Amino acid sequence: EVQLVESGGGLVQPGGSLRLSCVASKFSFSSYWMSWVRQAPGKGLEWVINIRQDGRETHCVDSVKGRFTISRDNADNSLYLQMTSLRVEDTALYYCVRDQNWYFDLWGRGTLVTVSS
Amino acid sequence: IQLTQSPSFLSASVGDTVTITCRASQGINNNLAWYQQKPGEAPSLLISAASTLQSGVPSRFSGSGSGTEFSLTISSLQPEDSATYYCQRLNGYPRPFGPGTKVNIK
Numbered sequence: 001e002v003q004l005v006e007s008g009g010g011l012v013q014p015g016g017s018l019r020l021s022c023v024a025s026k027f028s029f030s031s032y033w034m035s036w037v038r039q040a041p042g043k044g045l046e047w048v049i050n051i052r053q054d055g056r057e058t059h060c061v062d063s064v065k066g067r068f069t070i071s072r073d074n075a076d077n078s079l080y081l082q083m084t085s086l087r088v089e090d091t092a093l094y095y096c097v098r099d100q101n102w103y104f105d106l107w108g109r110g111t112l113v114t115v116s117s
Numbered sequence: 118i119q120l121t122q123s124p125s126f127l128s129a130s131v132g133d134t135v136t137i138t139c140r141a142s143q144g145i146n147n148n149l150a151w152y153q154q155k156p157g158e159a160p161s162l163l164i165s166a167a168s169t170l171q172s173g174v175p176s177r178f179s180g181s182g183s184g185t186e187f188s189l190t191i192s193s194l195q196p197e198d199s200a201t202y203y204c205q206r207l208n209g210y211p212r213p214f215g216p217g218t219k220v221n222i223k
Contacts, residue, residue: 035212045152045160045203047212059210095159102207103150103165110159 002026002106004096009111016086020111022079022096027106030074033099036081038092039110046092049081050099064090086115118142118206120215128221133194137218139187139204148208151180151189154217155200163202164189196222 008020020036035050049060051070058070069082079096091114098106119142129135139149147167152160162171164180167187177192191198199222204215 044217045154045205045214047205047214050212061211100165102148103162103171104152104160104205104207105162105171107159107161 004098004106004108006094006096006108006111009094009113011114011116012086013117014086014088014115016115017082017084018086018113020081020083020094020096020113022081022108024077024079024098027098029072029077033101034070034072034079035097035099035104036070036079037095037097037104037107038090038113039095040089040092043092048094051079083113086113088115091115118145118209118211118213120204120206120213122202122204122215122218124218125216126219126221128223129194130223131194131196134190134192135194135220136191137189137202137204137220139182139189139215141185141187141206144184145206145209147183148206149180149182149187150205150207151178152203152205152214153198153200154203160203165207191220194220194222198222 006022036048049070051058067085071080093110095110096108097104121140149167151164154160168180179190201217201219
């Protein structure tokens, strides 16, 4: 089955760090841009960051600049999100998403990040 | 670029036709997608490039618009259409989503 499976979420204190992972199955992962999208509890969707197929170009929303880093390992069909200096407002369900530039057509089920003391 | 959606909530009956509007703070050509999200599920793509229906999506869904004003229309509303609908700007950065429209079936 074509799918994305996220992992790595959990409870972290403000100012802490966390690394999310996403494993892609049954499609040519290295051929696609990939994004992370988050959704705070009971709130709407927010695009966070994306990465080009070769990993050499990334873009992100202003609120995570300098704190979040996206990377990928095409040999392992894996996408990563390194999050540092976490804030309470980063609390959300984080989705790994296949980014076709014109649309997001494949979503994982998400991994929950809770930032709280 | 910011996106707004109206209404934020609507309630309609099975068989009704409903329209959701998405407005962009500046022109984005046809660089807009629509998604449906049901409770406890990830979003799913309905429409890309403002009006291109995704494969497998029922034909009662349609999209239109260009520039700053877009719409998603659901004809003959079905019980399974109860969900929150989001628009999103694409083919540029950032890639914001609209705040969402919750559709309730009476």
